[in-house]
Amino acid sequence: MSLKFKLIGYPIKHSLSPWIQTTFLERSGIKGSYTLHEIANEGIFEEEINKLKAAEVNGFNITVPYKETIIPYLDRLDVTAERVGAVNTVALEGNNWVGYNTDGVGYVQALRDKFPDMDGNKDVPILILGAGGAARGIFHGLVLAGFKNLTLANRTRSKCENIINGADASIITLAEAEKNIAAFDVIIQTSSVGMNEAEQIIDLSNLRQGAIVSDIVYQPLVTQFLKQAEEKGGRIHYGHTMLLYQAQKAFEIWTNKNVNVEGMDEEMIEKIKGDK
16 A cells, blocks of 8 residues: 655745655655645635545645644644644544644754753753744643743734743743843744844844754755854754654654654755755
């Protein structure tokens, strides 16, 4: 039997997900395919989802702008997806479409892989910049991993409040984050700011030496935010590994196989550099 997996979103033509998941299939010895399914606008979303169900796909990933749109079409959500309020992975389980969110757990795994010393201190002060869907997934991923000292910073306080949803965390403005940046050991940039190489969400002039600075933007691979962090003595974390590890978690949900990702980090860097 050959398994069929898809990626839903728009635009997705330059996504690295097909390469990642095809590599996983090859490494695990599973026969299958992973292909793109672009949905150009929300007006045809229901029709396209029905096509997928009729095509008997075994599972699919969902990226922007449909991580919340997909929810009413699913039979149930797992605990993480329900808490986050967004889905990036759907699996066919029996006759049910089940929604998961692997963004947060994937990100936390990527961070732990790069900085294993983080697990030794669950009270490490962590700052999350931005309050979009990625921030939501990462925040709840950190909460589930047991990290306790979390602060969110954004222009709009209400968006942070919606993310926290009763959890124990602090909210500050971006200006306050910039002023007090030395108070944090881990800084995570979750917005799209930085895709334009000349931009960064806050200035890091007062960064603490040795602080971990992470940017989920991976095109460009080295954002202005990370460049300044490195200049100020920060330990930097590239965004592409989040994509790799959330994909690994999705593959495990679909196949019950924990595939080895050794060497794929470096291959992804070469692919990202070649896509310029």
